[in-house]
Amino acid sequence: MGDPTIGNGTAGSEADQSAASQREMLRLVSELYYVRQLGQPEIATLTGFSISKVSRLLASARAAGVVRISVEGAPQEPAPLARALSAALGVEVWVTPGHETDPALAARLCGVAAAPRLAEELPEDGAIGLTGGYTVESLVAALPAVSRPRTVVVPLVGGWDSSNPHLNSNEIARRLAERVGASVRLLHAPGLLDDEATTAALLADSAVTATTRYWGELRLALVGMSGAPRFAPGYGTVMDRLDDAGRSRLTARGAVGDVAGHLVRLDGSFVADEWERRTISIPVDTLRKVPRVVGIAAGSNKVETIVAGARTGLLHLLITDEPTAAAALALLGYAGAAPGVAPATTPTE
Numbered sequence: 001m002g003d004p005t006i007g008n009g010t011a012g013s014e015a016d017q018s019a020a021s022q023r024e025m026l027r028l029v030s031e032l033y034y035v036r037q038l039g040q041p042e043i044a045t046l047t048g049f050s051i052s053k054v055s056r057l058l059a060s061a062r063a064a065g066v067v068r069i070s071v072e073g074a075p076q077e078p079a080p081l082a083r084a085l086s087a088a089l090g091v092e093v094w095v096t097p098g099h100e101t102d103p104a105l106a107a108r109l110c111g112v113a114a115a116p117r118l119a120e121e122l123p124e125d126g127a128i129g130l131t132g133g134y135t136v137e138s139l140v141a142a143l144p145a146v147s148r149p150r151t152v153v154v155p156l157v158g159g160w161d162s163s164n165p166h167l168n169s170n171e172i173a174r175r176l177a178e179r180v181g182a183s184v185r186l187l188h189a190p191g192l193l194d195d196e197a198t199t200a201a202l203l204a205d206s207a208v209t210a211t212t213r214y215w216g217e218l219r220l221a222l223v224g225m226s227g228a229p230r231f232a233p234g235y236g237t238v239m240d241r242l243d244d245a246g247r248s249r250l251t252a253r254g255a256v257g258d259v260a261g262h263l264v265r266l267d268g269s270f271v272a273d274e275w276e277r278r279t280i281s282i283p284v285d286t287l288r289k290v291p292r293v294v295g296i297a298a299g300s301n302k303v304e305t306i307v308a309g310a311r312t313g314l315l316h317l318l319i320t321d322e323p324t325a326a327a328a329l330a331l332l333g334y335a336g337a338a339p340g341v342a343p344a345t346t347p348t349e
Contacts, residue, residue, distance in 0.1 A: 081322060089307065091310045096109070103299035114139055125148075132168060133226070136224040137172050150182075151180065156261075158189035189280045199277065215282050220291075223315075228305070229248075231301040246275060255271045256308050267311060268313065298324045303331055306318055307331060
């Protein structure tokens with residue numbers, strides 16, 4: 001009996017030819033899309049395929065290695081702007097790219113750009129804490145999938161907030177845990193309560209302490225920072241929990257924003273106010289003991305906040321974008337640091 005792999009129409013030859021033909025089809029469709037820069041509808045018209053089939057072929061081409069996409073890695077050395085701000089504030093600084101003037105866009109882009117590098121900061125075990133916030137939410141959403149099964153994620157502030165999902169620290173903590181394969185402990189408390197007595201009672205409740213006990217075991221804290229009470233950045237912030245009288249009161253006391261639920265002045269001192277005493281958040285003394293505290297904020301409404309946040313001594317790493325960093329240097333008196341960029345002055349009133 002002859003060799004079954006030899007001769008016309010043998011199974012081995014047919015399989016090889018079919019595989020080669022399929023790979024050539026993947027290569028052709030990929031060339032049309034990536035090299036000749038035709039859109040998927042145009043390719044569908046040329047080939048007679050449906051648009052969905054073209055999409056599947058392009059996905060298969062990437063999976064099979066017919067198409068190999070490479071992206072230049074991020075710079076390993078900090079940019080001059082980052083080094084200058086780091087020296088001025090005395091903390092490590094990462095500066096993300098982008099020149100968005102809209103505060104909401106700047107905040108989200110900063111979070112997305114910081115995500116890959118922040119993934120490398122995640123500890124292999126222990127507790128990871130985070131606040132809510134526009135920038136923190138976008139960072140978590142853009143975080144590359146990594147494996148940290150020995151960690152537990154906990155919120156650092158209360159935040160059942162149905163009107164502003166980016167302030168719902170429980171939901172953001174849950175998403176982070178899913179991204180890294182960690183467990184999560186939710187904080188069953190709102191961000192702001194009606195009075196100080198209720199806040200104290202809730203902090204002593206066993207359902208809350210089951211989560212807050214992890215605050216003393218944190219290996220990493222990721223904290224967002226809101227802008228001053230006078231700003232209306234175009235998205236919901238914790239300052240929206242204040243009425244006009246409250247905003248005026250905190251402005252008069254020098255508050256330029258908050259760090260993890262704690263009001264700060266430009267010089268880095270904390271503002272003592274009943275608003276803070278009604279807030280569920282990690283205590284300052286506990287946050288100071290965390291080995292790695294990362295603060296992230298960007299936008300024209302956050303210039304004073306990042307300076308104040310760094311001056312508190314709480315942060316080990318500050319992440320912001322280019323315009324915010326440049327404006328912060330200008331605020332600190334570095335002439336020419338921020339050509340054409342100035343802190344926003346749009347008040348809420």
